[in-house]
Amino acid sequence: MMEATKDEEQLHDEAEEIRKETAEGSPELAEHDRIAELESQLEEAKSKALYAAAETQNVRRRLEAEKQQASAYAATQFARDMLAIKDHVDRALAAVSEELRGDKVASQFLTGIEATARELEAAFNRQGITRITSIGEPLDPHRHQAMMEIPSDEAEPGTIVSEMQAGYMMKDRLLRPALVGVAKKPD
Structure with missing residues (x-):
């Protein structure tokens, strides 16, 4: 592990010497390297700025959506x-x-x-508060809560045949599920 560090340091020192010799021997080459390095830094800074702008835009959109949700369902x-x-x-x-x-x-x-x-x-x-239709509808666990099964020849199994408490929606959100009785095949 120690040898790898020494080898890396030695290679780094040798590369530095070559750069100095090249820079002393050719000022145009040194200037070209410096320009390339600055261009690389500029591209990196542009990339970070674009990322930050995109992140800011996403945060702004999320906050706007949350604000609309909060006011709609306050x-x-x-x-x-x-x-x-x-x-x-x-x-x-x-x-x-x-x-x-x-x-x-x-x-x-x-x-x-x-x-x-x-x-x-x-x-x-x-x-925007509306009553959920229940009787005669198939049981929807997202809008109805089955409280009991009622034997019935007239209704298909899984169909709501009685309502103990009405359910309500507020726009597209459930306020309260309807408490219902569901038909089942007679024994």
Whole structure:
């Protein structure tokens, strides 16, 4: 290992002597070597500058895409919270019997709940929040969560036959999967 280092040093020293002799004997040759060395350094600097510019451009593009994603989906958690309220309003409307709908006071109260449900639905539409269709659709694990299997002669196995909780999308992202019952062949 030591010998290799000595040999390398000796070769380096010899090369240096040859360069000096050549430079002393021919100034044009020395100038040509210097120009070649400077051109090489210039090419390397250009390459590094182009790489840095490309990297800066990529970072700028990534940040812009992240900014757009953040603004498009900023209300995601709020929307999830509002889904619970929508569920309660829908359950309240479903629980009102025909008998109560005929009562004047109950009818006025029901009108207020229905108006609230319409406003909530309009707000969801403005934010790009849509309900996932489930019943009659094949199970999609990206949008539905199977909670039970229901024996059925009428529906193909793997088809959704009941929905326990509605699922929602916000633009192209899942806010909440639909909780569903899936058809299976009867035993």
